[in-house]
Amino acid sequence: MAFLELKNVYKSYGTGKERVEVLSDINLSIEEGEFLAIVGFTGSGKTTLINLINGLHFPDKGEVLLQGKPITGPGPDRGVVFQNYSLLPWLSVYHNVKLAIDKAYPQATGKEKDERIRSYVEMVGLSHAIHKKPAELSGGMRQRVSVARALAMNPEVLLMDEPLSALDALTRGTLQEEIVNIWSKDKKTCLLITNDVDEGIIMADRIVPLTPGPNASLGPEFQVDFPRPRVITEINQDPAYKLLRNEILEYLIQVGAARKQEQKQVEYTLPDLKPVMPGRLRWRKKREDEKVKYF
C-alpha cells in the first residue's frame, strides 16, 4: 500500500458560471521515504494540490489517503514549507521554530524543547541568527527557517510548495543541496512542488508533470535514477541528464501548446478612437527645456 495516495481527485473553485475546475482526475501514490517532485506551469493548480494534501482544502470528488486513512484536516504528520515562507514577522527565528516544537512535543520539558529548537535551527545552518526577526534575514535564510519549522513538527511527510521559486539561482542551488542532505539523513517522505524541471531532477526520485489548468491532471511519470549525492556540476555533464530534462520539457511544452489550441480564440475589436492628450495649463510660454508638470 502506498504511503500517500490520491485517488480520482477532483477540485474546483466557485459556483455556477464562475466555477473553475482546477484539478481533475488526479491519481498519485507516493511510497514511504520517496522524494517526489511535481512539475507544472504556474497557475496549473500545484498549490491547490498541496493544499489538498496538507488538509487546508478538501477534494470535491475522490479521496486523499495518508497511510490508508482519509485526510480530515491539517495535522502535525504533514509538515508544510510554504511558497512565501509565511514566518510570523513578530517572532524571532527561535520562537517561530518553537511554535512547531510546542505542537510536536507537548510533553517535553523546557530544556528539551530548547535543545530541539537549537538542533533544528543548526540543521539549516542558522545558529548565528537564531534570535533575529524574519525581517532581518535574507530570502534564503527565511526559507531555511521555514524548512526548520516544517521539520521541527517531526512530520511523516514533508510538503514543499515551490519553496525556492522566490530565490536567486545561486541560493537556490545551495538550498536544494541542503534540503536533499537533510532529507537523506532520515529519509522522510517528501513531496516537492516546483516549476523548475532542473530542480526536480536534482532533488527527486521521481518526477510527475502536471498539465496546465484548468482541468489539470497528472502526466506520465519520469524516473530519476541518478545516484545520490547528486552534484549539480557533475550531473550537468551527464548525457542522460540532458535527455531526461529534454524529455520532460518537451512533454510540458507539448501539453502546453495543445492546451492553448483548445482554448477558443476570441477576437477583440478595438473601438476607433483618437486619443486626446491632456493639455498643460499655460500661464506663460513654455520654455524649450522645461519639464511638463501636471500637478
Place this chain on the structure above:
Amino acid sequence: MKNKLITGLRFTGLGFLEPLVRLIQGEDPQKNTLAFVKRAIFPLLSIALFIGIWHASADYLYNKEATARIEKAREKQGETAATEMKECIASGDVSCQPNTLPSPAKVWLAYQTLLRDHKVISNDKAAFKKKTAALNAKRKAKGDAPITYTGRPSFVDQIITSLQTVFAGFLLAALIAIPIGIIIGLSSTLRNSFNWLIQILKPVSPVVWLLLVFMIVKTLITNPDMDKSFMISFISVGLCAMWATLVNTSMGVSSVDKDFVNVAKVLKLNVGQNIFKVVLPSSLPMIFTGLRITLSVAWMVLIAIELLAQSPGLGSFVWEEFQNGANDSNAKIIVAMFVIGLIGFLLDRIMMTIQKMMSFNKAEVA
C-alpha cells in the same frame, strides 16, 4: 550618536529638526539649509501669517463694535454721550470696552494672568495644607475625614482634571472595545449580528451619550460622597470614543493575513495560542490606529461633555468664562482653545510614537 539622535527625532515626530542637526554637524550645508527652511521656517511663517490675519480681523471687529457703541450712544442719548463714550473707549476703561474677538496680544496677557492666578492659588493651597496639617492629623486619629481645600481650581488644575477624565475614559474605551473587538473579529457570525448595532450607535452624538449615562449613573450611585459628575463625564467620554477601537480591532482581527492563518492551521495551534501568537500580534498595528483615533475623539468630546456635565475641567472653564463676561473672559477662552489644541496634538503624537513601535513592516517580511 548623531544617527541615534536623528532616528529618535524621526520617531517622535520631531523630524523637522533633522536638517538642523545635520547642519550643526556641518553636513552638506546648502542642501540642509534648504531642507531646514522648508521644514521648520515655512511652518513658522504660516503661524506668523495666521497671527497676522487674526490681529487684523480682531482690530477690525474691535473698531466696528466701538463705532456701533458710539453711534448707539449718539442716537439714544445725544452728542455729549457719544463723545463720552468715545473717550471712555479710547482711555481703555474696563466698563465700556467692546466685547469681541480678542487680539493676540490680549490673549497673551490673559495667558499670563492665568499663570499668575495659578501661582496665587497654589500658594494658597500650600498655606492651607500647612495650616490644617495638625488638625487633619488629629481628625485622622479620631477617624474623621480630613479637611480639604475647597477653593476655586486654577487653570492648570482644570487641565489636570481634564487629562484625568480623558485618560479614565480612554482606559474604559480600551477595556471595553479591545476584548469585544477581538471576539467579534474572530467570528463572522458575531460580526454580522453586531454590525447593525455598532453602525447605529457609532454616530450618536456625545451629548446623547452623556444623557444616557446620566440616567444610569444617577440611579446606580446613591452615595453622595462619590464624585458623580466625574463618573458621568468619563463614562460618556469612553462610550463616545470607543467605536473607532472596536471597529478597528474587529477589522484587524478578521483580516489577518491568509498566510498566517494557514500557518496557524497547519501547526494546529489551539485557540489561545492562535489568538496570542498569531491574531493579536498581526492586528496590533490596526488596534493601535484605532486607539489613536479613540484618544483624539475622547479629547474632542471631553470639552463638550464637561461643559454639559458640570464636571470640573477645561470644558467647564470655557463655559464659566463665557458666562462670566469679564473684560478678559474672551481672551481666556481663546487661551483655553489653544491649550486644548496643543494637548490634543501632544496626545496624538504620543499615540503615534507608540503606534510606530507596535507596527512591523509586513512588506519587508513577506
